[in-house]
Amino acid sequence: MSSAVRRLVIITGAGLSAESGLATFRDAGGIWSQYDLAEVCSYPGWRRHRAKVFEFYAKCKEEVLAAQPNSAHHCLARWQQKWGPQRVKLLTQNVDDLLERAGAERVMHLHGELTSLLCDNCYRKFDIGRGPVDPTRACPLCHEVEPVKPGVVMFGETSPGYHRLGAAVDGLEPEDILLVIGTSMQVIPVSRLVPAWRTGHALNWQVNPAPAEPVYFGWNVAASACDGLPQLEPMLSQLMSD
Ligand SMILES: [Zn+2]
Known part of the structure; x- marks a missing residue:
């Protein structure tokens, strides 16, 4: 050797x-079937449907936290x-x-991971651990709220x-x-x-x-x-x- x-x-x-x-977007059923994936899993979708995107990833995270x-x-x-x-x-x-x-x-x-959020303004990624995927959370660096997104990589990114x-x-x-x-x-x-x-x-x-x-x-x-x-x-x- x-x-x-x-x-x-x-x-x-x-x-x-x-x-x-944990279901995936390739499986039928689960939360993935309740959303238009072009809206919640793509960068342009996030820009247009911010609230829905946060809602979707919050549900994903609930599933993950309940899984072993x-x-x-x-x-x-x-x-x-x-x-x-x-x-x-x-x-x-x-x-x-x-x-x-x-x-x-x-x-x-x-x-990326559901335990983080990412600021699309200054690109600071920050850990939220097991906490909620909260759309009102501000970026710790630039203090903006609107450009903060879930810390997962979306289609188009x-x-x-x-x-x-x-x-x-x-x-x-x-x-x-x-x-x-x-x-x-x-x-x-x-x-x-x-x-x-x-x-x-x-x-x-x-x-x-x-x-x-x-x-x-x-x-x-x-x-x-x-x-x-x-x-x-x-x-x-x-x-x-x-
Ligand atoms: Zn920022």
Whole structure:
């Protein structure tokens, strides 16, 4: 085995939190079916329908606060604790805080998080924790209210997190493991998750009930996150302790 310390880069999507009961905009039903997503999930929609957007994300947050981390969240948090956040990078497209509540120390939220608000005037992002998504909250820096929006990335916005995603996948060495969990790869395409030179690499792993873009991965586990991660764990533990 090479002398380099093997790292694990994990990128998760909605499938990770689905087993905690959190619906996504790709599922029928839930609060997502009660709103026009062009109004509540897009930047132009936010500019025109501010009150409705806050109402929508407040409902999303209520759902998240009522949900509990599932065994897959706990598994990923345990891996990060075991091998450390320098070796285990956790990136998620999810705006919930279930990985953190499972004990993960460091999580990069590629699409923002419901625990923050963002000022579109001065770009200050500020933490609101478990507090309400409150449309009357003023920006702590410029003190404006109207430009404050939920701290989630909407369609039509550029995610600052994509630089971090690019850095994480571009920094992969041949001996590193790339694990993609529960994403349809429709918002972030596979070309941004898997560097071209790693196409089909043996240490590209995917866990998804219906694996997306399987030819990019050396190992596709056709299972939910909760069922699939235990299947990977023996091999992973062996590789990470080499
Ligand atoms: Zn501001």
